[in-house]
Amino acid sequence: MDIETTKNQMAGFVFPTAEEQLATYFGNDGIAGQAAESLGVVFAKTNISNYSGSLDAVIDGSFME
């Protein structure tokens, strides 16, 4: 991409910090889980082999702590 296209694209980007992500996007009440559910993931399905009743099984913010 040329510089102008790159700058225009990045002008619309938001890069949340690790702290912002842990506070807002992760955990059982986080935006990520809610967004995933709206995209059609039914986390109660048992085809997720290690699903333990928590979104932590597939949405895991522990690497940022």
Place this chain on the structure above:
Amino acid sequence: MKSMNKILAGAVVGATTLGAVSVAQAADSVNVAFFLEWATPNQIAKVDKVYDDAMGVPVNWTDFSTGVAMTEAMLAGDIDIAYSQGLAPFVTAIQQGAPLKMVSIAVIYEANDCFVGNNLGITSANASELEGKTVAVPLNTMADFSFRKQMAALNVDISTMSIVDQAPADGAVSLADGSVDMACIFGGASAKAAGEVGTPIMSSQEKSDAGIGSFDVVSVTEKVCN
């Protein structure tokens, strides 16, 4: 333009996330998927070999055209980490039982645009005229999610539309040659190309008012995490 501090903070988050994943203990190298047309600050760290130093092994970067292709490569064992995979392809992969995890947010952004051919005279005001038309969509991506959300917001019945599964670059070409009436796009160069012959069906403000947004994730294989 976001401040340089925020941009670099994003690069640090990316470096921290990738570095903390305990890949290097058992691997001679790490393979990461990314998009060529997606300008994220972690690419500064990529070029500067920050990840290589953090993990102690060479990090190999491979570009992909869609997040779905990233999933396929992860399932094939060719990719360990997908940077800025769309939430939609990640969710689809999980629904299909793929052993993947989301470990951080890569970037939050305005919902991808769907460009309508300028020759059609269709805007958000008369969007119902899209019914029966042909649209290029990279299926199961955030552009697909954006397409469905925008059509719902505009009360367009997508069951009447012919949907063609095309990666953004191909969708832009199809829009230009008239093969499709609308193309839903992500990626700077492809969006620029589509914008030369089409116009987004919803403005930034309209998408925001309708609550349509997007974010990409950093996903890893469970094998990498274990």
